[in-house]
Amino acid sequence: SLAAQVRSRLFLAHVRASTGTATSRNNCHPFTVGKWSFMHNGQVGGFEKFRKRADMLIPDALYACRKGATDSEVLFLLMLGQLEANPAGGPVQALAAAVRQLQDLSQTHGEPPHMRLSAAFSDGDTLWAARYSSDEIAPTVYYRWSETRGGWAVVSEPLEADETGWCALEPGQVARFRGDRVEKMAFRP
Numbered sequence: 001s002l003a004a005q006v007r008s009r010l011f012l013a014h015v016r017a018s019t020g021t022a023t024s025r026n027n028c029h030p031f032t033v034g035k036w037s038f039m040h041n042g043q044v045g046g047f048e049k050f051r052k053r054a055d056m057l058i059p060d061a062l063y064a065c066r067k068g069a070t071d072s073e074v075l076f077l078l079m080l081g082q083l084e085a086n087p088a089g090g091p092v093q094a095l096a097a098a099v100r101q102l103q104d105l106s107q108t109h110g111e112p113p114h115m116r117l118s119a120a121f122s123d124g125d126t127l128w129a130a131r132y133s134s135d136e137i138a139p140t141v142y143y144r145w146s147e148t149r150g151g152w153a154v155v156s157e158p159l160e161a162d163e164t165g166w167c168a169l170e171p172g173q174v175a176r177f178r179g180d181r182v183e184k185m186a187f188r189p
Contacts, residue, residue, distance in 0.1 A: 026068035031076045033065045035124045038079070040072035041156050042117040042139045044102045046110025047071040053109065057101055059084065075102055079121070091121065092174050092187065095130060099189035103134055113137065115189075118169075120154055129154045130174040130187050138171035145180060152177045 013030075030037040047054070054074045058066060059081040066077060078098035083091055099115060106114035117132045118139035131141045143154045144165045153159065154177065158166040169175055174187035 024068065027070050027073070028068075030120075031068075031073050033062070033077070033080055036076075036080060036121065037124075038072075038076035038119065038121040040075055040117060040119045042115070042119075042133075043113070044071040044075070044110065045106045045112050045114045047102075047106070049111070050105045050109035053105055054078075054102060057081075057105075071102065075099070075117075075119075076121075078102065091123070091128060092130070092176075092185070095119065095121070095128075095174075096187060096189040099132065103189065106134075118156055125178070127152065127154065127177040128174060129169060129177070131169045131171055132187055132189060133171055136171075141169035141175075142166045143169065143175065143177070143182065145182075150180075152182070 030039045032038075054071070055066065058074065058077045061084075062077045062081055066073060075098055078101055079091070079095045082089070082094035082097040086093070099117065103115040112135065114134040115132065116135070116137060116139055117130065118141045120127065120129045122128070129141050129143065131138050133139070140156055141154065142156070142158050143152055144158075144163075144167065145152055169184070172187055173184050176183045
């Protein structure tokens with residue numbers, strides 16, 4: 001098996017059911033552009049009603065990277081556009097700005113809940129995870145350090161119910177994982 005041979009300091013895997021868009025490779029997470037990878041669990045309320053408007057917000061230089069039909073891919077490309085426009089702001093600020101863009105469209109042209117998000121993204125060295133919702137129901141994010149494996153697991157639900165050490169990321173928080181350290185901060189789009 002190829003999986004038994006692969007070694008990496010960081011990888012992203014996204015296993016879940018579709019929330020309404022067609023099941024195809026182009027809609028499968030993680031999405032990648034250059035060194036960046038991105039996964040999203042949640043929804044942008046009424047996305048199909050303003051999908052064209054959302055696509056029009058994607059910078060021209062990134063639009064060729066749009067392969068699928070998901071709100072998640074749009075969110076990722078908007079984040080990269082924000083990061084390109086303001087590199088000093090960093091990826092967390094870029095994600096917050098992208099969330100604001102889509103949440104504003106949902107409030108004007110979509111329907112509640114306007115934004116529900118748990119997301120994980122990486123530049124290949126650092127992993128970030130964010131949890132946010134425009135209502136009171138934010139998709140969950142848990143994380144756990146494994147001494148034996150020497151790394152972090154960041155998941156939407158704990159892998160094993162009897163396994164201890166899982167910590168919940170609170171709604172309105174983002175965490176940065178680098179080495180054996182985690183730093184949590186407010187995430188307020």
